[in-house]
């Protein structure tokens with residue numbers, strides 16, 4: 116488990132991370148998150164999807180972080196700061212002071228300790244690894260092709276997968292009925308989203324992930 120201190124550094128400062136044994140210089144994750152919110156179509160929308168102009172998951176995550184910061188600022192009687200990087204630094208520094216002074220109890224402190232690593236996890240999920248593919252075909256579960264998501268009409272089914280880690284299970288989700296599918300087998304046989312040939316070139320045989328009943 117990553118320490119909260121390290122999580123706050125990753126969120127708010129330029130830092131070095133080790134990815135696949137290589138040292139990689141990265142900006143503050145909160146800044147990367149903000150940048151990817153405006154980088155239109157930089158990621159995902161593979162197979163001729165609906166061409167959603169903004170990254171909804173990123174927007175949602177930014178809103179989540181903003182709400183959490185507000186709650187923590189309120190709990191600590193801090194003046195609200197709009198900038199997420201500055202607000203995070205201020206909240207963590209002040210929370211540590213309050214804890215040292217015995218003014219934050221164990222339960223509340225655990226919440227502070229858990230919060231920042233949770234953001235790191237969510238941001239790295241949202242910003243770097245997964246690509247997402249909007250499905251044009253209807254949801255196999257509810258039959259809907261479109262859903263209203265945060266006021267916009269979008270495809271019902273979206274698939275998230277990890278181009279850098281193909282051994283990691285992709286996840287498909289319907290925004291209309293919230294049905295979920297996990298794994299390449301489900302992507303291929305249930306959602307028909309996998310290009311078998313493309314995966315074969317990467318050394319992945321989707322048939323090994325298929326339910327036994329579907330195998331010839």
Ligand SMILES: [Zn+2]
Nearest residue numbers: 254257289292
């Ligand atoms: Zn559905």
